[in-house]
Amino acid sequence: MGQARILIADDEEGIRESLSLILSDDYELEFAKDGEETLTKLNSDRFALVLLDIKMPKLDGLEVLRRLKNVNGGTPVLVLTAYQSVELAREAVKLGAMDYLPKPFEREQILNAVRGVLNRR
Amino acid sequence: MLCVEFSIGDSLTEAIMSVLIPQFLTASLALGFGCFVWAKHPHSRPHQIFALFYASLAIWLGGQSIGVSSPQSYEQAVLWTKIIYIGVSLIPTTLYHLICSLYRLNPRFPTVRTIYLIAVVVILLSWGTPWIIDGAHKYAWGYFTAAGRFHPLFLMWFAYLCLKSTWHALTVLRSSTHSVNSRNQAGYLLAGMFIGTLGMYDYLPEYGINLQPKGYLFEFIFICLVGYAIVRHQLMDIRVVIRRGLVYSILVAGITATYLVMVMIMERWFQGFFGYRSFVATAVVAFLVAIFFDPLRSRIQALVDRVLFKATPPELAAQREQLLAEVRKGEQMKAVGTLAAGLAHEIKNPLASIKTFTEHLAQHHGDPDFREKFQKIVGGEVERINRIVQQLLEFAKPVPPKLIPVKVPQLLDETLEFLNNEFIQRKVEIQKQYLADTLVLADPQQLKQVFLNLFLNSLQAMNGHGQLQVNTVVRGSELEVTVADNGAGIGPKDLPHIFEPFFSTKSNGTGLGLSVVQGIIQEHRGRIAVQSEPGRGTSVTVRLPVTARGN
Numbered sequence: 001m002g003q004a005r006i007l008i009a010d011d012e013e014g015i016r017e018s019l020s021l022i023l024s025d026d027y028e029l030e031f032a033k034d035g036e037e038t039l040t041k042l043n044s045d046r047f048a049l050v051l052l053d054i055k056m057p058k059l060d061g062l063e064v065l066r067r068l069k070n071v072n073g074g075t076p077v078l079v080l081t082a083y084q085s086v087e088l089a090r091e092a093v094k095l096g097a098m099d100y101l102p103k104p105f106e107r108e109q110i111l112n113a114v115r116g117v118l119n120r121r
Numbered sequence: 122m123l124c125v126e127f128s129i130g131d132s133l134t135e136a137i138m139s140v141l142i143p144q145f146l147t148a149s150l151a152l153g154f155g156c157f158v159w160a161k162h163p164h165s166r167p168h169q170i171f172a173l174f175y176a177s178l179a180i181w182l183g184g185q186s187i188g189v190s191s192p193q194s195y196e197q198a199v200l201w202t203k204i205i206y207i208g209v210s211l212i213p214t215t216l217y218h219l220i221c222s223l224y225r226l227n228p229r230f231p232t233v234r235t236i237y238l239i240a241v242v243v244i245l246l247s248w249g250t251p252w253i254i255d256g257a258h259k260y261a262w263g264y265f266t267a268a269g270r271f272h273p274l275f276l277m278w279f280a281y282l283c284l285k286s287t288w289h290a291l292t293v294l295r296s297s298t299h300s301v302n303s304r305n306q307a308g309y310l311l312a313g314m315f316i317g318t319l320g321m322y323d324y325l326p327e328y329g330i331n332l333q334p335k336g337y338l339f340e341f342i343f344i345c346l347v348g349y350a351i352v353r354h355q356l357m358d359i360r361v362v363i364r365r366g367l368v369y370s371i372l373v374a375g376i377t378a379t380y381l382v383m384v385m386i387m388e389r390w391f392q393g394f395f396g397y398r399s400f401v402a403t404a405v406v407a408f409l410v411a412i413f414f415d416p417l418r419s420r421i422q423a424l425v426d427r428v429l430f431k432a433t434p435p436e437l438a439a440q441r442e443q444l445l446a447e448v449r450k451g452e453q454m455k456a457v458g459t460l461a462a463g464l465a466h467e468i469k470n471p472l473a474s475i476k477t478f479t480e481h482l483a484q485h486h487g488d489p490d491f492r493e494k495f496q497k498i499v500g501g502e503v504e505r506i507n508r509i510v511q512q513l514l515e516f517a518k519p520v521p522p523k524l525i526p527v528k529v530p531q532l533l534d535e536t537l538e539f540l541n542n543e544f545i546q547r548k549v550e551i552q553k554q555y556l557a558d559t560l561v562l563a564d565p566q567q568l569k570q571v572f573l574n575l576f577l578n579s580l581q582a583m584n585g586h587g588q589l590q591v592n593t594v595v596r597g598s599e600l601e602v603t604v605a606d607n608g609a610g611i612g613p614k615d616l617p618h619i620f621e622p623f624f625s626t627k628s629n630g631t632g633l634g635l636s637v638v639q640g641i642i643q644e645h646r647g648r649i650a651v652q653s654e655p656g657r658g659t660s661v662t663v664r665l666p667v668t669a670r671g672n
Contacts, residue, residue, distance in 0.1 A: 014474025014498045021481050021491075055466065057626060082469035104473035107480055 003028040004048035004118055009038040009064070010080065011056045015103070019051060022110050035059025039067055047075055049117055052097070054081035054088065062088075065095035076117050080105070133190065136262035136333055141186045142382050144337040146375055148183030150344055151175045153374030158357050167222045171357060174215035178344075180208025182337050185323070189263035189334070198257040198264035203248050205266060210243040210275075213282035216314070220286045223357075224293050224307075228285075236282065243275055260331055268327040276324060283318045287311060309350035317343030376421065383410050467509050467623055467632065471502035512633040522564030522644050526668055529600060530555035532565055533591055536572040543580055544589075554592045559600050561665045567641045574634045575604045575661050582608030582659060599647075600667050605660035611653040619651060 008019050009032040016031050023029060030047065032038040036058045042050065050068075054061035061079060068077065079092040082103040089100040098117050101109060155175025162168040188201025214236045220226070221233060231239075247253040247269075255269035268276075293307040316339050323336035350356040387406040391399065478499050485491035537544075537551060544551060579589050583606050590605040611619060611626065618624045620639045625632035642649045646666055653659040 012470050012474070014471060014502050017494055017498050018474045018477035021477055021485075082466040082473070103469045104476045107477065 005030060005046070006114065007032060007038065007041055007045075007047045007050045009035070009050060009056065009061070010053040012053070015053065015080070019110065022107050023114065026111075027114070035061070035064045038064050042068065042075060049114060050075055050077045051114075052077050052079050054079060054092070062091060062095060065092060065097060069096055076120075078113055078117060133262055137190060137386065140262070140333045140335060140337070141190045142379075142386075143341070144182050144186035144334070145382055146378050147337045147341045147344065148179040148181075148186060149374045149378035151182065151340070152179040154344060154348065155179065158351070161357070167219065168357060170215055170219045170222050173211070174219050175344075177208045177211035177215050178340060181205055181212060182208075182340060184208060185265075185334055185337075189265060192264055195257065195259075195264070198259075201264070202254050202257050202266040206247040206254055207244055209279075210240045210247070213279045213286070214240040217282045217286045220289045220310075224289065226289055228289075231282075231285075239278065243278075246271075254327075258326065258329060260326065262333055265326045265334065267329070268324070272327070276321075280318075280321070283314065283321075287314050287318070290314060306350050306356040309346050310356070313343040313346035313350075316346070380410060464509070464513065464623065468506055471505050474502045475499050509633070512637060522567050522641070524562040524564060524645075526560045527563040527565050527568065529559060529561055529563075529568070529602060529665070530593055532568055533572055533593070533602070536569050536576060537591070539573070540576055540580070547580060547583070548586050549580065549583055550588050552588060552590045554590075554594075556593055556595055559593065559595055560668045561600050561645075562668045563645055563665065564641075567644075571638045571641050571663065572602075572604070574638050575663075578634065578661075579604060579606035579608060579659070582606055582610070584608065595667060596664075598667055599664040602663045602665070603660060604663075605658060607658040610655040610658055611651070612655050616651065616653055 003026065005028045006023060007030045008016055008023075010016050010019070011033050016033075020029055020031075027048075030041060030045070032041050034057045038050070038052065038056075039059070041047075052061045052064060056064075059067075061081065065077060065079075068075070077097045079089075079097040079100045080103060081088065081100075092100055098120075099113055101113055152175065155172040155178075158175070159168050159172035184201055184205035188198060188205055192198035192201060217231075217236055218233050221228060243253060250269075252269045252271040253275055254272070255267050257264045258267045259265075290307050290311045294304050294311060296304075319339040320336035320343075322332075322339070323334040325332050326334055347356065384403065384407045387410065388403050391402050391406070475498075478495050481491070482495065533553075533555070537553075543549075576589070579587075583589070588607050590603070592601075592603045592605075594601050594603075615624075615626055620635050621632075622636040623632035639649055642663055642665075648664045650662045650664075651659065652662075
């Protein structure tokens with residue numbers, strides 16, 4: 001069995017590189033820099049998981065989640081954001097996100113969350 | 122003859138003055154108060170129940186006031202007794218429900234569902250059978266509800282619910298788990314309920330005892346006590362700030378009701394005097410009462426201001442100013458909150474990268490690829506945090522501008538020159554149209570920063586192959602500088618927020634650029650406006666006061 005494919009959607013290069021450092025040994029990674037690119041990639045390809053930032057240009061993460069419901073209901077989403085508001089977390093979970101990770105994150109926190117979601121499948 | 126039977130007799134006149142008018146006014150007060158409280162929080166359950174409770178009081182008192190004085194036949198009087206009983210059966214029900222809802226009580230008996238069910242049964246019985254109400258008594262002062270065979274049972278239920286509600290309020294008053302304010306509220310409510318229960322006095326004439334229904338007096342005291350608890354102790358979560366509006370609302374309701382009653386009395390007087398009713402006469406009376414009433418209303422309002430708020434018009438203005446200052450302070454605090462949230466977001470992103478890269482340093486320091494990325498990412502993110510802090514300082518503590526006469530076109534050219542390489546690289550064409558030698562009083566360095574921010578925004582929005590128009594024109598006493606691009610534009614959802622600190626539609630923006638620009642323009646006593654259409658471009662107009670025009 002090949003490595004699970006994860007789509008990392010974040011407009012910040014630093015975050016994309018950081019998540020790559022944490023995850024690239026165990027998973028196959030793909031990147032998107034904004035909401036539109038995220039949706040395009042999800043439409044054309046299959047992923048085991050999406051790590052989705054909330055504040056992104058063009059379409060924000062919540063909007064991506066809303067549209068994702070109609071496009072590809074099966075892909076689990078972990079929301080990553082520097083906003084630490086409970087309302088936002090609730091909104092994201094209501095829209096179908098499986099969990100909510102605040103930035104700055106710990107390496108183990110990311111790995112555990114990703115493993116948790118993938119094992120549940 | 123009906124009109125003879127109901128011509129103005131002594132007893133009826135006395136009843137109108139001492140019972141029916143004050144009864145009607147108390148009903149209007151209850152209705153106005155109920156609507157007011159409901160309008161404050163229309164979706165909150167306790168507020169809805171409060172309004173329903175007051176509406177029940179209004180149906181009871183208003184119905185009595187009209188039902189005693191108006192019916193021209195026994196059948197009409199009986200119909201009114203039934204209408205009154207809709208209110209009467211809902212009074213203890215809604216009171217009990219209100220207390221349960223206010224103090225989050227969930228009693229096992231009687232449950233809220235049970236009490237409403239019983240209220241519905243009482244209403245149905247009073248409309249369909251003679252068990253609860255059995256027609257009407259006719260006294261010298263008018264018709265009044267006659268108690269039916271099973272009325273005593275209803276009376277016991279009524280008293281039981283009132284006592285039970287009082288007991289719950291008493292429990293809250295004695296409980297140490299509730300706040301002092303909560304206990305204060307319960308205290309007034311309790312006193313009010315105790316006095317309000319004395320309104321059961323009105324049941325006496327229902328049993329054939331010839332007493333005028335003066336129970337409204339107790340309800341009036343009840344409404345005043347609850348009103349005081351709302352004003353002074355924020356009962357129903359209504360803050361003291363609205364007290365003047367509250368009093369005026371009640372006043373308007375009271376005055377309107379008095380006006381109506383006066384018209385009614387005049388109409389009756391006319392009927393008693395001439396023996397018939399006339400629409401024209403009623404209209405004339407209404408008109409005359411309105412004319413005499415208007416100055417009276419102003420006097421009553423002035424009296425209320427003096428007595429209740431102990432303030433003269435200048436004092437009122439000062440109070441209003443103080444209130445506005447409080448609101449402004451509240452907005453300022455909200456702005457600080459937004460600023461802090463934005464700052465946290467902007468700094469947490471680079472912190473996340475720095476943290477991850479430093480965590481992996483020990484493991485990957487031998488990898489040249491990692492070292493290169495480390496330098497690029499960590500260096501870039503540290504620089505970004507530095508930039509955010511610097512801009513935040515500029516935003517939070519703007520340096521006062523050193524104003525000198527400035528030629529704006531020259532300043533625009535210098536700033537454009539500074540970015541020339543960028544324009545060439547990104548293939549952006551610049552079109553300029555300046556009015557010559559227009560002077561404004563400005564700080565040239567700060568104004569340059571404004572233009573630099575605007576040009577950079579346009580450059581990023583165009584993303585190559587665009588057109589940048591820079592125009593200056595004098596309109597009236599202002600110099601208008603327009604910076605327009607044909608870039609991506611700003612969506613209507615984002616447009617209202619672009620001047621908010623930390624609001625950015627760009628991935629690497631700090632969201633402080635336009636906030637700083639706005640701050641500088643305001644310091645220069647100027648104005649800034651933005652128009653934008655997604656896909657077509659953005660146009661920013663800066664207006665600065667002109668000092669003098671050159672040749």
